[in-house]
Amino acid sequence: MEDKRELFKQPLHSIYIPCGLIIAGTLLFGLEYLPYSLTFIVGVCSFKYYEAYQRRSLIHKTQWRDLELIDKTLINRNTLIFRFKLNREDEVLDIPTGHHVACCFTINGKDEIRFYSPILNQFDAGFFDILVKHYENGVVSRKLAELREGQTVKFRGPFGTLDYVPNMAKKLALVAGGSGITPILQVITDIITNPEDNTSISLIFANESEKDILLKSEIDEIAKKYPDFEVNYTVTNAPENWTGSTGYVTKEMMQKYLPEASPENRMFICGPPGLKSLAVGLSEELGWEKDNVFCF
Template sequence: MEDKRKLLDQPLHGIYIPIALILFGTWIFSWSYMPYSIAFIAIVFSFRYYEAMKRRSSIDKNIWRDFELMDKTLIAPMTSIYRFKLNREDEILDIPTGHHLACCFIVDGKDEIRFYSPISNQFDAGFFDILVKHYERGKVTRRLAQVQVGQTVKFRGTVGTLNYSPGMAKEIGLIAGGTGITPILQVITRVITDLEDDTKLKLIYGNETERDILLKNEIDEIAAKYPNFDVHYTVTHPEPSWTGSKGYVTREMIEQYAPQISDDNMLFICGPPEMKRSLFAITQEMGWKKENIFCF
């Protein structure tokens, strides 16, 4: 059933029809009142325009806007979560699942742009979070690390080609490497917070060491609470006490921990470029169709 409660928020019902009725009524009653009607319409239209401008999204697809840093938290070696303030306390960053925000700094007179996937969910109001791994030679990450609480950073967006919808697959295999977990987390959050989405998710997450596994506690908590979500970890340089898989993500791991090859199932892959190229080739050799594989 169509929800009628927000009809007045639409231009047709909230502006055009009322204006037409006022002008028509004035014409029927007396032309002498037309200047007053026009003045009244101008006042009402200005107020509604002001309200609409206040409710507009903080993020613009084409215009760089400044966002104030509210907090930053070191969660792993050289990796932090940055929290940025939205324009309104009740605003929720509404972006398509698996899409990214563009971040810009001017470095040596040039615009340096990098893309980050927000990890905050659709219930987080007034802010958005991005997870960033810092690199010694990273032009943007070095500048981000220097930003202090209260200072601003330029963002715009969103950018992305994933068109996720509930039920687009029975099972989705999620393969992530390092900070490639961020858009994957968007997918996980979208599925587990939608009561009508019963998609089964199977995550294979690879990192260099156990300490590099980002948000492991949060991922393990999700796995414990949601029966339709499973996770398997692999690390390249394990400690003696490590009980998970060892080495890079392999064909054998995908065969064991990802969904079965089927037209009803999909694979989402995100990580370093070499990892994505390698796994895309491996999964096709296994029999996965191109249209059932999505690389971020």
Template sequence: MQDKRKLLDQPLHGIYIPIGLLLFGTWLFSWSYMPYTIAFIVIVFSIRYYGALKRRTSIDKNIWRDFELIDKTLIAPMTSIYRFKLYRDDEVLDIPTGHHLACCFTINGKDEVRFYSPISNQFDAGFFDILVKHYEMGKVTRKLAQLQIGQTAKFRGFVGNLNYRPGMAKEIGLIAGGTGITPILQVITRVITNLEDDTKLKLIYGNETEKDILLKNEIDEIAAKYPNFNVHYTVTYPDPEWDGSKGYINREMIEQYGPEVSDENMLFICGPPEMKRNLFALTQEMGWKQDNVFCF
């Protein structure tokens, strides 16, 4: 059923019909008032146009726009959070769950584009955050690392295929490796901030070392506050005092710490390409249907 409250947002009902009625009414009443009617129309719709410009979102799907860097924080070896200013202080980045922003730098005359998932939530106004792991040969990450406060980077978006809906699954197993935690965090945030979404979330998060676990304090805090969210960590090269799982994410970990194989449950996987390929093949061996497994 169509929402009648949105009719005035459509050009037909919000612009063309009102203008036509005003002009027709003036013509019936007296032609002498036509200049005043036209002046009134110009004023009213100039105000509406100005209001529409002010409400326009900062991020455009097709146009690259410059965003000012206002803060950057090193949170792990070679990993930083970059905060960029939106065009309005009261604007929040209304990004679909699990989607990404495209970031572009022109390097040696060629546009280099990489994709990053904002980790700021739908209540953060005036800015957005991206988490970036730097690589020695990474062209875009090197440019971001050299960016100074007050300088700008180009973004556009959003990009992604996940169509998350509250209640789309009874339980969702979230499997992340390294910076693959960023779109997974979007899912977690969207679920825990929606009082009507009672989806149970089970996160398995793999990294090379304990120091590489990104945003661990924040994730642990969420797990402590929300009973429907559980997290389990594994590291490939553990310290002697590490008491979590060791090694790559495997079948035993998914069976023990993830949801059971069921048409009511789903798995979301994000990490390096080889990890996603291996884990997707593993889920098929475990009996998961393809439609119940989503790889970012």
């Protein structure tokens, strides 16, 4: 149900209509009162515009903004979650599903830019998190790992081409690898928190080892609570007690764990270039139309 209180945050209902009514009422009493009404209206409008300026989003599409690091958490041997402070305690990072933000460091006189998908939660206010996997030769990931709380990083955004619409697919096939789970998790979260979105979700999540599976406890909790969400893990180096799949994503694996190719179904893929190329090729072999497959 739409919250009618949100209407009063729109210029039409909070400025234009009230001002029009004030002017109309003033003219009924007499034209001589109009200067006083206009003075009052200017004051109200100035306050409203100032209020809107104060509530503007800290993240800007074209301008770099310095955001303060307030926490970082080690997830595994080479992955951390970084938490950055927003403009206000009640501000929520509002970006389209599956989109990302740009992060910039100036290194040796050159701007190094990388894109990260925030880990979004509709109840998170005052901050946002990004999950970053550190690579041996990673330029930006190494700089992020060296950051201390209180230091700032340049961000702008959001960016992305996914135009997710609730119920755009009857069944959604998801293939993720490594830190590519973050935009995929945005999509999952958007679906399961929308009572009107009846999309059935199936996920294949590929990693090198069991220890490399990022956010596994969160994903397992979602699978436990939501019957329309299923996840299958596959690892290249499986331990002896491993009960999931092993090896790279295969055609047989996709046939078994993902919905069939159909005009009413969609597939989203995110991960390292090798995984994306592999999954796209396998989707074509399985009869998926290119327009129904999206790569982040």
